[in-house]
Amino acid sequence: MPELPEVETVARDLVAARIAGRRVAETRVWWPRTLANSRPSSFDRALNGRQIVHIGRRGKYLVFSLADDLIMLAHLRMTGRLRLFEAWPNPPGHARLAWRLDDGRILAFSDARKFGRIWLLAADAPSPLDALGPEPMDNTFTADTLAQALRGRSLPIKPALLDQRIVAGLGNIYADEALWLARLHPLRRANSLSHDDCRLLRNAIRQVLRKALAGGGTSLGTGQGNFYGLQGQPGRNLPRLNVYRRTDQPCRRCHAPVRRMVLAQRSAHFCPCCQPEGKPGAVTPRSKPRR
DNA sequence: ACTTTACCCTGTAAGC
DNA sequence: TGCTTACAGGGTAAAG
Numbered sequence: 373m374p375e376l377p378e379v380e381t382v383a384r385d386l387v388a389a390r391i392a393g394r395r396v397a398e399t400r401v402w403w404p405r406t407l408a409n410s411r412p413s414s415f416d417r418a419l420n421g422r423q424i425v426h427i428g429r430r431g432k433y434l435v436f437s438l439a440d441d442l443i444m445l446a447h448l449r450m451t452g453r454l455r456l457f458e459a460w461p462n463p464p465g466h467a468r469l470a471w472r473l474d475d476g477r478i479l480a481f482s483d484a485r486k487f488g489r490i491w492l493l494a495a496d497a498p499s500p501l502d503a504l505g506p507e508p509m510d511n512t513f514t515a516d517t518l519a520q521a522l523r524g525r526s527l528p529i530k531p532a533l534l535d536q537r538i539v540a541g542l543g544n545i546y547a548d549e550a551l552w553l554a555r556l557h558p559l560r561r562a563n564s565l566s567h568d569d570c571r572l573l574r575n576a577i578r579q580v581l582r583k584a585l586a587g588g589g590t591s592l593g594t595g596q597g598n599f600y601g602l603q604g605q606p607g608r609n610l611p612r613l614n615v616y617r618r619t620d621q622p623c624r625r626c627h628a629p630v631r632r633m634v635l636a637q638r639s640a641h642f643c644p645c646c647q648p649e650g651k652p653g654a655v656t657p658r659s660k661p662r663r
Numbered sequence: 664a665c666t667t668t669a670c671c672c673t674g675t676a677a678g679c
Numbered sequence: 680t681g682c683t684t685a686c687a688g689g690g691t692a693a694a695g
Binding site: 483526 | 666669674
């Protein structure tokens, strides 16, 4: 489940492999629904001969800036991968579409579960990126902007962190990890966080993402559903996870068993000891806050 | 306007 | 061993 650190890893892999600067010579599409807003014929027409000028990332989107103010976005969703081949993969296996570059290499978008999507957009056209909140590693993401984004939101903080409009790039793994680091219970109402809570959470998000990125992302196991970089390398961040998929294992801070609950259709992992749901003396809605 | 739920998908693992 | 079932979850659309 590629989140910000995994997508950033792939973006850097693409730059290191010198994909930027190349031109697209030919495209093939084996699963047309991967194309979110175009059809295989127009996709090929638009890309043929076009240069890839720059490769970056925004939230969980890979951003390919193309010549003539064209943008191509790729979202890996759950199992999307980018891979390099020397020739067209035959059979394509899980490859859903691929670009042949002018140097002969084949860049393939592979996706076992077919959730991944590719957009082709004019630079000035409406884009999925428009809806994204701040980049968590940018200076614009502060305790103040986080508090502002959570204002008036009564949903639990866990699903709030998964809302890409509040902050871009978090998924289930790093949302759980950030809440653990900030000692916040996943069920805490978003608008109940104090300014101090927001500062802790903002710093926790950045620390968790920074360390995951340094480890090349998180790979949970092996096989098709796992994360791999462009060269097929798994991430090395798994040993650094404190709660995610550590149900019943001891919390690394207090040794209480990590708990799992289902929240907004997703698993949430937390330490019931380090991340208390209510503050002492203010558990019931009717109890008066002490001043 | 906000919040919750259903849906898309299939590899993997658990259960019988 | 082989089959069936549950589970994983990012994002969108529809429902509440």
